[in-house]
Amino acid sequence: MIAIGFEGSANKLGIGIIEHNTESGVVNILANIRHTHVTPPGTGFLPRDTAVHHREHIVPVVKEALKTSNVQIKDIDVICYTKGPGMGAPLVSVAVVARTLALLWNKPIVGVNHCIGHIEMGREITKADNPVVLYVSGGNTQVIAYSEHRYRIFGETLDIAVGNCLDRFARILNLSNDPSPGYNIEQHAKKGKKFIELPYTVKGMDVSFSGILSNIETIKNEQSCSPEDLCFSLQETVFAMLVEITERAMAHIGSKEVLIVGGVGCNLRLQEMMAQMVEQRDGKVFATDERFCIDNGIMIAHAGLLAYRTGFITPLERSTCTQRYVMLICF
Amino acid sequence: MIENATLIKQGAEARIHTAPFLTRTAIVKERFSKAYRHPILDKKLTTRRVNQEARCLFKCRKSGVDTPALYFVDTENSTIYMEFVRGTIVKDLLVTNSVYIQNKVKQDELAKKIGIALAKVHEIDIIHGDLTTSNLMLRESNQSLVVIDFGLSYISSLPEDKAVDLYVLERAFLSTHPNSEEMFTEILDAYRKNYNASQGVLSKLAEVRLRGRKRSMNMQYGTQGKVIHRASVFKLNIERASVSSSRLYTNNMKVIHGPPEYNQILGKSELEGNEKKIEGECDMSSMGKKFEKEKRDKRRKKRKEQENVEYVDRGYWSEPVGVEKRER
Numbered sequence: 001m002i003a004i005g006f007e008g009s010a011n012k013l014g015i016g017i018i019e020h021n022t023e024s025g026v027v028n029i030l031a032n033i034r035h036t037h038v039t040p041p042g043t044g045f046l047p048r049d050t051a052v053h054h055r056e057h058i059v060p061v062v063k064e065a066l067k068t069s070n071v072q073i074k075d076i077d078v079i080c081y082t083k084g085p086g087m088g089a090p091l092v093s094v095a096v097v098a099r100t101l102a103l104l105w106n107k108p109i110v111g112v113n114h115c116i117g118h119i120e121m122g123r124e125i126t127k128a129d130n131p132v133v134l135y136v137s138g139g140n141t142q143v144i145a146y147s148e149h150r151y152r153i154f155g156e157t158l159d160i161a162v163g164n165c166l167d168r169f170a171r172i173l174n175l176s177n178d179p180s181p182g183y184n185i186e187q188h189a190k191k192g193k194k195f196i197e198l199p200y201t202v203k204g205m206d207v208s209f210s211g212i213l214s215n216i217e218t219i220k221n222e223q224s225c226s227p228e229d230l231c232f233s234l235q236e237t238v239f240a241m242l243v244e245i246t247e248r249a250m251a252h253i254g255s256k257e258v259l260i261v262g263g264v265g266c267n268l269r270l271q272e273m274m275a276q277m278v279e280q281r282d283g284k285v286f287a288t289d290e291r292f293c294i295d296n297g298i299m300i301a302h303a304g305l306l307a308y309r310t311g312f313i314t315p316l317e318r319s320t321c322t323q324r325y326v327m328l329i330c331f
Numbered sequence: 332m333i334e335n336a337t338l339i340k341q342g343a344e345a346r347i348h349t350a351p352f353l354t355r356t357a358i359v360k361e362r363f364s365k366a367y368r369h370p371i372l373d374k375k376l377t378t379r380r381v382n383q384e385a386r387c388l389f390k391c392r393k394s395g396v397d398t399p400a401l402y403f404v405d406t407e408n409s410t411i412y413m414e415f416v417r418g419t420i421v422k423d424l425l426v427t428n429s430v431y432i433q434n435k436v437k438q439d440e441l442a443k444k445i446g447i448a449l450a451k452v453h454e455i456d457i458i459h460g461d462l463t464t465s466n467l468m469l470r471e472s473n474q475s476l477v478v479i480d481f482g483l484s485y486i487s488s489l490p491e492d493k494a495v496d497l498y499v500l501e502r503a504f505l506s507t508h509p510n511s512e513e514m515f516t517e518i519l520d521a522y523r524k525n526y527n528a529s530q531g532v533l534s535k536l537a538e539v540r541l542r543g544r545k546r547s548m549n550m551q552y553g554t555q556g557k558v559i560h561r562a563s564v565f566k567l568n569i570e571r572a573s574v575s576s577s578r579l580y581t582n583n584m585k586v587i588h589g590p591p592e593y594n595q596i597l598g599k600s601e602l603e604g605n606e607k608k609i610e611g612e613c614d615m616s617s618m619g620k621k622f623e624k625e626k627r628d629k630r631r632k633k634r635k636e637q638e639n640v641e642y643v644d645r646g647y648w649s650e651p652v653g654v655e656k657r658e659r
Contacts, residue, residue, distance in 0.1 A: 154506060158495075195369050195372065197372075200372070202483070203499065204462070204499040205503075236372060240369070244365075247344070248344075251341075251342050252343075252507075272367075273367035274367070276365075276367035277365065
């Protein structure tokens with residue numbers, strides 16, 4: 001079975017085509033095309049401009065995906081799109097295309113929860129069985145585990161997401177947004193030496209990042225510390241917080257596996273710290289690279305196809321978008 | 332190194348051993364350093380947490396909360412020696428003990444004990460910081476409730492911190508023990524009765540539940556009504572879900588809260604049947620906005636009275652005029 005997935009919940013526009021062999025269970029990735037809306041240093045991406053970007057690029061990207069995959073339109077079984085959570089305008093502009101194609105090609109359509117997409121893709125790529133999931137991206141920071149037939153959130157951020165914290169930090173320092181602020185922070189951090197103390201806020205299994213940002217703003221103006229040191233200290237602090245809550249969740253649930261998903265998940269320093277933690281606990285860590293960590297169409301196609309195979313279809317009149325997803329209605 | 336120690340558990344940040352201490356058996360909690368943490372950060376966190384834990388443990392014990400007695404603190408090795416409590420962990424009770432799973436009277440009794448203990452802890456301005464059912468025990472000898480693991484505790488008199496403390500427990504409770512809403516209500520009830528300043532904390536708790544990105548969580552957990560048709564339950568849900576719903580749904584979509592399996596967003600036409608069963612208009616979007624606004628106004632008014640400062644209205648928040656950032 002073949003599915004095409006449309007993702008555009010934030011500044012990445014992604015189209016992916018995936019094939020599931022229903023007999024052998026083998027998953028085959030046929031195309032994974034992504035186009036990112038990059039803004040100048042010091043600025044973030046706004047919903048309206050991002051939607052314009054998605055509208056401008058989606059047709060060429062879909063064509064490119066079809067070309068790369070060598071799939072005929074008639075072979076596609078289902079069209080999957082991101083239903084939420086995400087920014088409203090970009091979500092809708094991509095959903096409209098998915099819906100139009102569903103009508104044009106006469107295919108069923110499946111709305112996918114973005115978070116579930118990340119988790120299912122991570123599990124598929126890494127073959128992690130029943131891990132504690134650390135989902136870290138620009139919009140989400142959650143520790144999730146599967147229990148009683150649902151993905152349940154055990155810990156999360158109390159205010160902003162970790163990716164949001166990194167992005168805004170990059171804006172304070174005027175770092176480039178190309179390819180992503182997080183990547184540039186990672187590169188700067190490699191050169192950092194001095195550790196500057198930043199607020200470290202862990203409450204139970206929850207974390208808080210907003211204090212760090214305002215603290216950095218004052219430090220930057222008051223003290224003489226290089227951007228490299230700041231990047232280094234920021235990464236050390238926030239990732240230590242994330243690893244700590246993951247470890248708490250592992251201890252709480254009694255699990256030995258960790259899966260890192262989401263855009264921040266491709267940060268090698270985070271993966272390294274997680275590996276060190278897991279080693280002390282005698283467990284295993286699973287992570288993917290930027291192709292699957294950062295928002296992509298493949299994960300939407302994958303999760304949608306899994307749902308479709310169990311008989312789930314989103315009726316056309318209900319193929320809407322939500323900026324905040326109620327986890328209960330996923331599938 | 333601890334002499335004659337047997338490791339009983341490796342927690343998230345400490346190893347728990349039992350070891351003989353003078354004439355008794357003691358629990359030895361040894362915080363180990365984390366390889367993944369920067370050494371400076373690691374040292375700072377570990378020292379701070381050992382000190383805080385010992386301090387809070389002692390303070391609680393002194394004011395009558397049943398906690399393990401503190402024997403000895405070894406700051407050099409980040410180790411705390413404390414009493415070995417014989418008993419059962421509440422989490423195990425609720426998961427494996429059939430008496431507690433089925434018998435509501437037993438559950439309520441336990442809930443009451445938890446509520447009273449929490450009231451005492453908060454009375455002396457201690458925030459536990461990691462209230463889960465794994466950190467509560469029942470002493471074997473006299474069935475009194477023991478609060479353990481003060482590893483993330485700190486001292487604060489803010490209702491905010493106490494409310495977050497309760498919220499952490501609520502979340503832990505409902506995520507580990509499905510269908511335990513009633514028990515948590517019982518806990519809050521006992522808490523209210525046994526703690527004089529509980530009113531402020533509980534109203535803060537309602538605020539915390541609605542706050543920030545936790546909103547959607549409230550729709551997932553919380554005391555979502557089991558009966559779909561009862562208006563009172565529905566109202567409760569509106570209150571909780573309002574902030575998110577105003578953003579979540581477009582005007583012609585409505586949400587029905589029922590048992591999880593029925594909890595779906597439905598289009599307007601499909602709702603018509605159900606609508607009759609629910610009293611009054613249930614346009615979630617306008618209810619949400621109204622509720623938000625009422626709350627905002629109330630908050631502003633209260634603040635104004637307190638500080639007697641003029642505020643500039645900025646739409647979603649208000650700022651004091653010409654007031655510099657206050658020093659803490």
